[in-house]
Amino acid sequence: MSLLDYSDQYLNKKLSDVTLVIDGTELTAHRSILCERSDYFKAMFSDRFAEGKADRIVLKEASLKYFEVVLKHIYFCNRKNYTVASILPDxxxxxxxxxxxxxxxxxDELMQGIISYLEFGGCPTIQMLNNAMAYSIDYLVLEAARKIKYDAHSIVELKIFENLTAQAVEYLLKLKLNTRQSTIFEALVSWMRLNTDKSDLFPKFLKLVDLYILSQEDLEILFKPTKLIDRKICQELINEQAERAKTAIKIVNENVINDPDDLCVLKGIIHFRSLCLDCRSIQFDKDQIIIDLKHQFYLNCLKFEIKQNKMSYTVHASLDSRDWQIIINHSKYDCFGPQVLYFNERPVRFIRINANPDYVFSLKVNIEALYSTEPFEVDPDWALSIPNRNIMPSDIFTTSPIVKICGEKIDQEIRHLIVSTAGPALLLANQYHYISFRLSQPYIIGSMKLQIRHLNSYFVLVSTNLKDWTRVFTEENVEGWRTVTFEKQPVLMIKIVGTKALSPYFRIFGFECPALEVS
Structure with a gap:
């Protein structure tokens, strides 16, 4: 396309070779410019159509008011400092x-410019959704729906549904709006009362709300002050939904939350700072995050990532968001980073995570809920996972999000200064007098392996709160791969203290927890 500025030719009769007639108004134009900017006119002025040689063409499909804007863009689009917004109506x-x-x-260029203007030019979200659906502008439909979805807790107060078209209401009901079904139901009933002439759509729309988990008190707004639908029809919908909900779905080794954008957060504040997943987060709302999976699934595993340095929490599951059962209890442990939680298989629809109310916590949005065919065993007394594979990073000498290592890393070893052999100057200069591994979450541990060289003596301590330590193992004058065994117990941090070596430093060249083969 040419970059020439044709603004001086706009409605200029000089050199004009065609007249466009719209609603009885004549607009002078230039074939070459129209063909250059529009494939429609390029085809019209070809030899295949009668208009190709006509001097006067009536455009019956166009409205003068809007075609004038289009024509102005054709002539002004390459003018200096031109913007699409400058020619659009208010x-x-x-x-x-x-x-x-x-x-x-x-x-196409004008269409894209209009879409950008509507997205960033202050078009009200409801107006955007109604019109975008009417004119099939998919991008703006998704953008408007996204805004409504993540502020869905306010749809009743802001009267969002009351100003929507029936087409837009149906579209939103099919989305996973981030609010409770009772709130969606209340918003829908408000729309129904304002649109009684569309009563034939009421049963269809009510099917898109999970009536079976609503209380009788919630349902009464359908019938008072006036009846919007027959009670018998409503009860049939409830019975149908309740029967269908009895069957939980089992999807093996796949996250039932298909995409972070599909995540339905009933309680919690979603922050979108960019398209990057690592920059998105869900902030706890009054110490809680509640997620609706929208269907019942058989689950035995939940994965999420804590953004803060430490957080204690509990996880609860429910089928109706009223009766909750605790499935994970980490309320006594300071956890961080990625959490991989196993629990006994059960049907789940709603997941609630409770955190310490004294702090503001958040999770990354890449939450996973799944049925794993290779779960860790869960200790019945402690309700903690018993790992059956190494939970340490494959390379303990690199930074890992699942374990924090304290010790001096040099080449392919982790070392600490042995206090008994260090002089005062060394003690002051070196902060590492032990090697520690802090796990991102508690496990039931009863063994580990470490690789040392030459003759060394050491002991091992474990802790669940980083304050109270229990010595669980001691060895003297040993070398090679050493297997450490002790009574299985909850472990959040492991501390290894060297007491003797051939040099002032105690060194580890490999570490495995738990020990995959116990000698």
């Missing part, structure tokens, strides 16, 4: 009509 409804006109005459 009314957003009319801007959408300009878009429809631009689409008809195949002006």
């Amino acid at each position: 009314d957003f409804d009319e801007v959408f009509k300009v878009y429809a006109c631009a689409k008809f005459y195949t002006l």
Whole structure:
């Protein structure tokens, strides 16, 4: 496409070779410019159509008001400092009509400019959704729905549904709005009372709300002050949903939350700072995050990542968001980073995570809920996972999100200064007098392996709170791969203290926890 500025030719009769007639108004134009900017006119002025040689063409499909904007863009688009916004009407409804006109005459550049203007130019979300659906602008439909979805807790107070078209209401009901079903139901009933002429749609729309988990008190707004639907029809919908909900779905080794954008957060504040997943987070709302999976699934594993340095928490599961059962209790442990939680298989629809109320916590949005065919065994007394494979990073000498290592890393070893052999100067200069491994979450541990060289003596301590330590193992004058065994117990941190070596330093060249083969 040419970069020439044709603004001086706009409605200029000089050199004009065609007249466009719309609603009885004549607009002078230039074939070459129209063909250059629009494939529609390029085809019209070809030899295949009668208009190709006509001097006067009536455009019956166009509205003068909106075609004038399109024509102005054709002539002004390469003018210095030109913006699409400068030619658009003030009314957003009319801007959408300009878009429809631009689409008809195949002006892709103008269409894209209008979409950007509507997205960033302050178009109200409801107005955007209604019009975007009417004119099939998929991008704006998704953008408007995203805004409503993540602020869905306010749909009743802001009367979002009351101003929506029936088409837009149905679209939103099919989404995973981030609010309780009772709130969605209340918003829908408000819309129904304002649109009684569309009563034939009421049963169809009510099917999209999970009536079976609503209380009788919630349901009564359907019938008072006036009845919107027959009670018998409503009860049939409830019975149908309740029967269907009895069957939980089992999807093996796959996250039932298909995409972070599909995550339905009933309680919690979602922050979107960018498209990067690592920059998105869910902040706890009054110490809770509640997630609705929208269906019942058989689950035995939950994965999420804590953004803060430490957080203690509990996890609860429910089928109806009223009766909750605790499935994970980490309330006594300071956890961090990625959490991989196993529990006994059970049907789950709602997941609630409770955190320490004294602090503000958040999780990354890449939450996973699944049925694993290779779960860790769960200790019945402590309700903690018993790992059956190494939970240490494959390379303990690199930074890992699942374990924090304290010790001096040099080449392929981790070392600490042995206090008994160090002089005062060394003790002051070196902060490491032990090697420690802090796990991101508690496990039931009863063994580990470490690789040392030459003759060394050491002892091992474990802790669950980083304050109280229990010595569980001691060895003297040993070398090679050493297997450490002790009574299985909850472990959050492991501390290895060397007491003797051939040099002032105690060194580890490999570490495994738990020991995969206990000698």
